[in-house]
Amino acid sequence: MIDKLAIIGVGLIGSSLSLALKQAGTVGQVVGYGRNRVNLEKGVELGVLDDFESSIKDCVYGADVIVVAVPLGAMQAVFAELKPSIGDTAVITDVGSAKGSVVAAA
Numbered sequence: 806m807i808d809k810l811a812i813i814g815v816g817l818i819g820s821s822l823s824l825a826l827k828q829a830g831t832v833g834q835v836v837g838y839g840r841n842r843v844n845l846e847k848g849v850e851l852g853v854l855d856d857f858e859s860s861i862k863d864c865v866y867g868a869d870v871i872v873v874a875v876p877l878g879a880m881q882a883v884f885a886e887l888k889p890s891i892g893d894t895a896v897i898t899d900v901g902s903a904k905g906s907v908v909a910a911a
Contacts, residue, residue: 806827806831806832806833807831807832807833807869807870808833808834808869809833809834809835809836809867809868809869809870809872810823810826810834810835810836810868810869810870810872811835811836811837811838811864811868811870811871811872812835812836812838812871812872812874812879813837813838813839813861813864813865813871813872813873813874813875813883813887814839814853814856814873814874814875814879814883815837815838815844815845815848815853815854815874816839816844816874817841817873818874818900819837819839819847819872819874819900820837820853820854822874822900823835823837823848823853823854824852824853825858826851826879827852829881834855834856835853835854835855835856836854836855836856836857836858836864836868837854837856837857837858837864838857838858838859838860838861838863838864839857840863840874842857842859845857850897854858859885860885861886861890862886862889862890865872865890865891865892865895866890868891868895869894869895869896869902870895870896870897870898871887871891871895871896871897872898872899873887873897873898873899873900873901874899874900877901877902878901878903880899881909891908
């Protein structure tokens with residue numbers, strides 16, 4: 806069981822993953838971060854998210870698993886902002902299609 810899942814980028818893929826994990830009962834709390842507050846509020850309203858934060862730092866605080874679901878071109882900036890905020894035991898994964906640039910950014 807994942808106690809807290811942080812999803813950075815709550816678009817089609819990030820929100821679909823969140824919903825599937827919630828429906829399977831494998832996650833306790835899902836917190837999202839994204840650029841569009843209206844979409845984040847809608848995610849809470851629809852039950853895709855339990856909550857959302859206005860910063861990556863606050864989103865990932867205490868997270869067991871962090872999913873980065875942003876376009877490949879944004880991953881380097883996201884990882885740079887993410888690095889100082891992750892816990893020692895957090896698992897980080899992404900849903901990007903090409904891994905070379907993602908690994909280099911991480």
